[in-house]
Amino acid sequence: xxxxxxxxxxxxxxxxxxxxxxxxxxxxxxxxxxxxxxxxxxxxxxxxxxxxxxxxxxxxxxxxxxxxxxxxxxxxxxxxxxxxxxxxxxxxxxxxxxxxxxxxxxxxxxxxxxxxxxxxxxxxxxxxxxxxxxxxxxxxxx
Amino acid sequence: xxxxxxxxxxxxxxxxxxxxxxxxxxxxxxxxxxxxxxxxxxxxxxxxxxxxxxxxxxxxxxxxxxxxxxxxxxxxxxxxxxxxxxxxxxxxxxxxxxxxxxxxxxxxxxxxxxxxxxxxxxxxxxxxxxxxxxxxxxxxxx
Numbered sequence: 001x002x003x004x005x006x007x008x009x010x011x012x013x014x015x016x017x018x019x020x021x022x023x024x025x026x027x028x029x030x031x032x033x034x035x036x037x038x039x040x041x042x043x044x045x046x047x048x049x050x051x052x053x054x055x056x057x058x059x060x061x062x063x064x065x066x067x068x069x070x071x072x073x074x075x076x077x078x079x080x081x082x083x084x085x086x087x088x089x090x091x092x093x094x095x096x097x098x099x100x101x102x103x104x105x106x107x108x109x110x111x112x113x114x115x116x117x118x119x120x121x122x123x124x125x126x127x128x129x130x131x132x133x134x135x136x137x138x139x140x141x142x
Numbered sequence: 143x144x145x146x147x148x149x150x151x152x153x154x155x156x157x158x159x160x161x162x163x164x165x166x167x168x169x170x171x172x173x174x175x176x177x178x179x180x181x182x183x184x185x186x187x188x189x190x191x192x193x194x195x196x197x198x199x200x201x202x203x204x205x206x207x208x209x210x211x212x213x214x215x216x217x218x219x220x221x222x223x224x225x226x227x228x229x230x231x232x233x234x235x236x237x238x239x240x241x242x243x244x245x246x247x248x249x250x251x252x253x254x255x256x257x258x259x260x261x262x263x264x265x266x267x268x269x270x271x272x273x274x275x276x277x278x279x280x281x282x283x284x
Contacts, residue, residue, distance in 0.1 A: 005161070006271065008158060011156070011157050012155065015152065015243065016147075016148045016150060017243065019146070035280075051232060052232040052233045054232035055236070065243075069147045076191060077194070090195045092194045092198060092204075092276040093198045094278065101157065101275050103245070105205060132243045133242070133245050135234070136237065138177075
């Protein structure tokens, strides 16, 4: 019997559509969030996905979704912001990179587009981080 | 040689941490975005991930990340909002479900928490949609 689409036995595979090129080389250098002094960076989109960029333009706000490949996937509780004096919190109540599916969400502005290369910022992701998706930002009204 | 973390040959696997329980049963019923009249819905978090919810509370705004398991992954250009009179746009310039890694981002408010079950809204995801992650919303200042 095929497991239900959302069951814990299901597994789906993601593949990078590009990767981050950044002066940030180690987690020690990286701010926790883009708004905390992160640099601008480039996203190098793979050749086979370049057609998907059509319609993006400088000045636009987008969300970049990354795969935080250096994260731990076996933690369900963490000390927020790596502060070991802070009480443990569930990973879904934090933005910790350590979580079962280590997806990073980065709201950035597109600064320039050069073919398949997008300059964006501010971006706290490390150099070499896989990029899984880029989406335009929608405002939320309820 | 191991491929570079962000190279197109790399593949990472994601597993649902839960799934959506919603009155929305077919794509024809679903609004394009949560703000367009989507109903409230439940997220049933799997037993093994319940510890990760610690610290979440009703009233909080979170982003739910889903896996849009019914989407097409082979499209790089689409007609925005399924309007076939609209010019084709790159999928990364749209919020189309059809994209190489069909990740859905849903900003919602937590309405109530009952053990491993979270009522959230508004949520345009279909019943049975796998949930990959839940993250608190950060305001962005640049």
